[in-house]
Amino acid sequence: GRPTEPPLDKGHIPWLGYALDFRKNSAEFLKKMQRRHGDIFTVLIGGYYFTFLMDPLSFRAIVKAPRAKLDFEAFAVELVTRVFGYHPCKNNHKIIQVSSTKHLMGDGLVVMTQAMMENLQTLMFHNRDSREERPWQQDGLFHYSYNIVFRAGYLALFGNEPGMGTPSEEKAKERDLIQSEELFDEFQKYDRLFPRLAYAVLPPRDKMEAERLKRLFWKVLSVKNSREKDNISGWINDQEQFLAELGVPEYMRDRFMFLLLWAAQGNTGPSSFWLLLYLMKHPEAMQAVREEVDKVLAEAHQEVKPGSPVVNITRDMLMKTPVLDSAVEETLRLTAAPILIRAVVEDLNLKMANGREYALRKGDRVALFPYITVQMDPEVHPEPHTFKYNRFLNQDGTKKDFYKNGKKLKYFNMPWGAGTSICPGRFFAVNEIKLFVQGTLPGKPYLEQFLSLEWTPPLTGLAIFISF
Numbered sequence: 377g378r379p380t381e382p383p384l385d386k387g388h389i390p391w392l393g394y395a396l397d398f399r400k401n402s403a404e405f406l407k408k409m410q411r412r413h414g415d416i417f418t419v420l421i422g423g424y425y426f427t428f429l430m431d432p433l434s435f436r437a438i439v440k441a442p443r444a445k446l447d448f449e450a451f452a453v454e455l456v457t458r459v460f461g462y463h464p465c466k467n468n469h470k471i472i473q474v475s476s477t478k479h480l481m482g483d484g485l486v487v488m489t490q491a492m493m494e495n496l497q498t499l500m501f502h503n504r505d506s507r508e509e510r511p512w513q514q515d516g517l518f519h520y521s522y523n524i525v526f527r528a529g530y531l532a533l534f535g536n537e538p539g540m541g542t543p544s545e546e547k548a549k550e551r552d553l554i555q556s557e558e559l560f561d562e563f564q565k566y567d568r569l570f571p572r573l574a575y576a577v578l579p580p581r582d583k584m585e586a587e588r589l590k591r592l593f594w595k596v597l598s599v600k601n602s603r604e605k606d607n608i609s610g611w612i613n614d615q616e617q618f619l620a621e622l623g624v625p626e627y628m629r630d631r632f633m634f635l636l637l638w639a640a641q642g643n644t645g646p647s648s649f650w651l652l653l654y655l656m657k658h659p660e661a662m663q664a665v666r667e668e669v670d671k672v673l674a675e676a677h678q679e680v681k682p683g684s685p686v687v688n689i690t691r692d693m694l695m696k697t698p699v700l701d702s703a704v705e706e707t708l709r710l711t712a713a714p715i716l717i718r719a720v721v722e723d724l725n726l727k728m729a730n731g732r733e734y735a736l737r738k739g740d741r742v743a744l745f746p747y748i749t750v751q752m753d754p755e756v757h758p759e760p761h762t763f764k765y766n767r768f769l770n771q772d773g774t775k776k777d778f779y780k781n782g783k784k785l786k787y788f789n790m791p792w793g794a795g796t797s798i799c800p801g802r803f804f805a806v807n808e809i810k811l812f813v814q815g816t817l818p819g820k821p822y823l824e825q826f827l828s829l830e831w832t833p834p835l836t837g838l839a840i841f842i843s844f
């Protein structure tokens with residue numbers, strides 16, 4: 377028959393529709409709607425009609441749709457302007473893609489992984505003595521992981537204080553440590569305001585604080601300041617130059633740097649924490665991961681010294697750790713919950729896997745929420761709430777396939793999004809997490825006190841809601 381429009385549910389409040397329910401608990405709200413309407417439905421949220429597609433076998437139609445029909449940037453501009461004060465230019469997405477392909481994947485990743493490792497070593501070594509004596513608070517492990525990974529990642533991307541390789545090298549390192557610690561403090565404040573900022577529901581006082589923080593980051597990360605740094609990454613450098621060549625004014629490029637910092641650092645630290653915690657809670661996983669890392673080190677003729685994080689792990693070594701890869705993927709399955717949103721640019725028909733066709737209307741939005749539709753689906757991932765470090769591997773170490781309704785799934789775990797907007801930093805992110813965890817595993821008995829604490833991953837995952 378002719379395509380019909382998906383069932384429409386406007387809620388009871390004019391214009392707002394279901395905005396409040398959605399904000400309060402997106403996962404619960406969407407599950408309820410799925411029970412009520414089925415695998416596709418349209419809901420009103422804050423003046424926009426969102427069509428949610430809940431059947432992962434039909435995701436392809438959205439993910440692969442040409443940009444002339446479904447555009448992810450159109451939606452993003454408003455958000456990025458509000459949250460980062462940045463006005464994207466026409467070729468922005470292209471610039472991110474080109475620079476990321478060059479510096480965050482393939483051979484470019486060799487350099488970035490090396491930079492990350494060196495900065496991690498500075499941070500972990502330097503902090504060791506003072507940290508171990510410090511009383512841990514409830515959020516100690518989370519803070520420890522986020523702090524170290526944020527600062528090492530920041531230094532690897534945005535560069536070091538000048539002076540490396542000179543007599544004042546120690547002083548330069550000291551300044552790196554102090555400055556990155558200060559930046560992390562401010563970043564956390566912004567991180568906490570972020571969800572309400574994104575939804576534009578900050579009360580006036582917090583709004584002023586967000587404004588202050590934004591300005592601080594623009595300044596600290598400014599093009600002018602970064603000219604003073606050593607080892608600034610090609611990823612940052614190239615993007616800044618591309619924008620300059622396009623005539624984007626310097627103050628706007630400063631703002632873009634803040635956006636990049638946030639995209640790069642908002643999720644990696646928390647993910648590192650979750651992986652570390654899951655490994656500590658699952659001794660069999662910890663052992664498997666350790667054995668694999670030891671084997672890779674032995675093959676590279678490096679000894680693991682108990683209690684010392686200083687081993688030299690390279691990109692090439694990190695390509696030989698399928699068990700650790702699976703553990704990272706499993707961690708993200710359990711904790712990462714991006715919502716993928718596209719604007720409908722022109723009327724179009726969406727064909728579902730069951731053959732039914734639905735008409736999507738120009739001006740509406742389409743959204744996927746893989747956390748509940750795939751990552752937590754017991755049919756796709758049995759015992760979805762359990763951490764199984766080798767879930768993504770077959771017995772022989774090859775990658776496993778996943779099925780729904782007897783059909784093989786292409787999209788069975790989507791912490792990075794998918795299609796044109798898929799996270800361009802994902803390979804670097806995984807390497808950062810792996811480096812951090814392997815550096816933390818040997819000889820850190822004090823971590824074990826955290827095993828007695830109860831942790832629950834936030835329902836909507838981490839602050840993963842970038843989608844620009």
Ligand code: HEM
Nearest residue numbers: 639640643644647714792793794797798799801805843844
């Ligand atoms: C565990 C860590 C990370 C997770 C879970 C993550 C996840 C995501 C997701 C879900 C998106 C949006 C995708 C979409 O809308 O379809 C995204 C975008 C992005 N991510 Fe990541 N990311 C992580 C780490 C990183 C790192 C380390 C970098 C860079 C060094 C990075 C750079 C970016 C950029 C630049 C974008 C915007 C892409 C664009 O507009 O084209 N991310 N990320």
